[in-house]
Amino acid sequence: MSNLNGNNVSASIAAEKLASSSGNNPLLRTCPQNPAVSCSSCRLADLCLPISLNQNEISQLDEIIERNRPLKKGEHLYRQRDPFRSVFAVRSGSFKSYVLNADGQSRVTGFYMPGEILGMDGIGKREHMNSVMALEHSSICEIPFTQLEKLSQQLPNLQSRFFSIMGNEITKDQEIHTLLSSYSAEERLASFLLSLSARYARCQLSPERFLLHMTRGDIGEYLGLTLETVSRVFSGLQKKGILRVKNREIEIVEMGTLKALVQ
Amino acid sequence: MSNLNGNNVSASIAAEKLASSSGNNPLLRTCPQNPAVSCSSCRLADLCLPISLNQNEISQLDEIIERNRPLKKGEHLYRQRDPFRSVFAVRSGSFKSYVLNADGQSRVTGFYMPGEILGMDGIGKREHMNSVMALEHSSICEIPFTQLEKLSQQLPNLQSRFFSIMGNEITKDQEIHTLLSSYSAEERLASFLLSLSARYARCQLSPERFLLHMTRGDIGEYLGLTLETVSRVFSGLQKKGILRVKNREIEIVEMGTLKALVQ
DNA sequence: CGTAGTGTTGAATTGAATCAAGTGTCGTGG
DNA sequence: CCACGACACTTGATTCAATTCAACACTACG
Structure with missing residues (x-):
């Protein structure tokens, strides 16, 4: 038996649905990393930066976005102390952000899924505070920040949208603060799974059945637990x-x- | 003996230095809550929003800022679920932000000192996620957010500045994430004291000797420890x-x- | 002066970490 | 296609840091 139900969820869950659909071109459908897919035809657009922009505004945004080559599992998008140039939108796949402390141990600071924005850890100090690594074969849209700022000057909706995105990041980080400062191991893991579940649902994937692309160790580093404890709670x-x-x-x-379990 | 050295630091530390000096008007000097003090004459301006704005830009900012009546110790600036209208700059005194969980327990999410920006927990969802309470007699500048957005459209430096402020908030929250997920009680408290120390220094106050305006319980709720543990570590x-x-x-x-202790 | 809130300290308990041993899984190259 | 090695994961036994429970002291304020 290769999985929970005896058939292979891995393939069906992972591949199909996240592709950025491009209207009626069947070739693009099977290639989520196709650099030609524009914001206006991207199925993630309503999770991502373009939300609340009109067609004309979206095409202006489109012009500053660079669609880079995809990253293989384990490759870095950027590293701690790299100069900050861009924020990134996840197109497909997933990422973890992490920091290394003085004695070389890593602590995971976040996981990122399609439609989510990455790289805001560099905005304050103009230098990235985290490293970001692909957890699977993944692709991203790069949004050069100075150009985003310039365009935000012209498009009030875009400025407002980006303030909201940063505000949500702050809110999310504060929720993790309370999670870590008062929840038990079981409550932390329950809350983590519910967060993943909701985010898979946002991507039109099943909220009840999904794959973890991170290790037990990654989850532990994120939740302030050891990998053994994560395993035991599972x-x-x-x-x-x-x-x-x-x-x-x-x-x-x-x-x-x-x-x-988490109330 | 009323304190460490036998003289009263409380009064001298707390009152004098935080006043927003107003050039050569001695009356304003002794009244940090004076609503007439403008951004351009505020001694906190270089910690606060106006940094990197020129004189003309600052006076435009000045016009949208409302200088409210001061808050007494224990009074709320806003509460969880209040509609979001403004962000606030601390003029004098200090605040804590906190959330109440389902069973009525509170968890402290932040402490705010003069020159720091408060209220960004409402930007994402247009509703405040925290309550904010004055820890002592305190005063604030209120910055209505829609007006801040509008002005940011006209002043690229202001937009850029506010992106930076929000970016720094994200960075700070992520540092707390790693603190809570891997530091011991002693490391957490050491790190907390060093943070306070650095922030007092920014306000021209002694980084070696200062008053805590929060209780041991507040510190514990912030650091994910019990008040007994905080007391023991002290x-x-x-x-x-x-x-x-x-x-x-x-x-x-x-x-x-x-x-x-914190490397 | 009394009381409520705040802080300290001790003893017992406990949840998660650590240490340890072993199994399972995956990707690579022969 | 299989064997190998490196990782990833599970589970058990023990330890330990922090919590909980409890008693008491201090302070500040009406």
Whole structure:
């Protein structure tokens, strides 16, 4: 049995749905990294920067966006202390951001999925505070920041949208603050899974069944737990019948009970 | 003996220096809450929003800023779920932001000192995610956000400045994330004191001797510790000769050793 | 002067970390 | 296509840092 149900979810979940659809061109559909796909035809547009821009505004944004070559698993988008030039929108795949402390240990500061914006850790000090690594084969749109600033001067909607995106990042970080300062291991992991679930749903993927592209160690570093504790809590939630866990494949069997764990 | 050295630091530290000086008007000097003090004459201007604006730009900013009545200790500036209208700059005093969870427990999400910007927790969802309470008699400048957005359209420097401020907030929140996910109680408290110390220095106050305006419980809620642990760590650091602690008065005796604790 | 809020300290408890051993999985190159 | 090695993961036993529970002291304020 290769997975929870005896058929291969990995392939079906991962590949198909995240492709940026490009109208009726079937070739583009199968190639989510196609650099020709514009914001206006990108199926992630309503999760991403262009939201609340009109057609004309979107095409102006389109012009400053660079669609780079895709990154392989393990490749870095940027590293700690790199000069800040751009923010990035995830087109497909996923990323982790992390910092290395003095004795070389890493701590994961975030995970990023399609439609989410990356790189705002560099805006304050004009230097990236995190490193960002692809967790799987992934592609991104690069938005040079000085050009984004210039365009925001001309498009009030874009300025407003970017203030909102940064505001949401602040809100999200403060939620993690309270999570880490008062939740138990089980509550942290439940909350983490619910966050992933909601974000998969945003991408039109199943909120009940998905793949983790990060390791138990990554999750532990993010949640302030050891990888052993993460593993034990997964086992515990499975024993209670709330989850089914098979390696990186997660099925949330009792969504309500899981939600009740974090109130 | 009323404090560490037998004289009253509380009064001298707290009152005098934080006043927004107003050139050569001695009356304004003694009244930090004077609503007439403009950005251009405010001694906090170079910590605050106006930095990198020229005289003309500052006076445009000045026009949209409302200087409200001061808040007494324990009063709220805004509460969780209040509609978002403005961000605020702390003029004098200090504030804590906090959230209440389902069972009525509070968790502190931040402390704010003169020159720092407050209220960005509302930008994303147009609704405040935190409550904010004055920790002492305090005053603020209110900056209506829609007007700030409008003015940012006209003043590229202001837009850029506000992007930076929000970027720094994100960076700060991520630093707390790594603090909470991997530091011991002692490391957390050391890091907290060093942060306060640096921020007092920014306000032209002593980085070695200052007053805590928050309770041990507030600090614990912020750092993810119980108030008993906070108290024990203070005692421990005092026993090691790194600090002198007398109620809310802190003296950092060995700054180097304290810094070494967090590497 | 009394009381509520704040802070300290001790003893017992506990949740998660650490240490350790072993299994499972995946990608690579022969 | 299989074997190998490197990672990734699980589970158990033990330890430990911080919490919890409890008693008491201090301070500040009406």
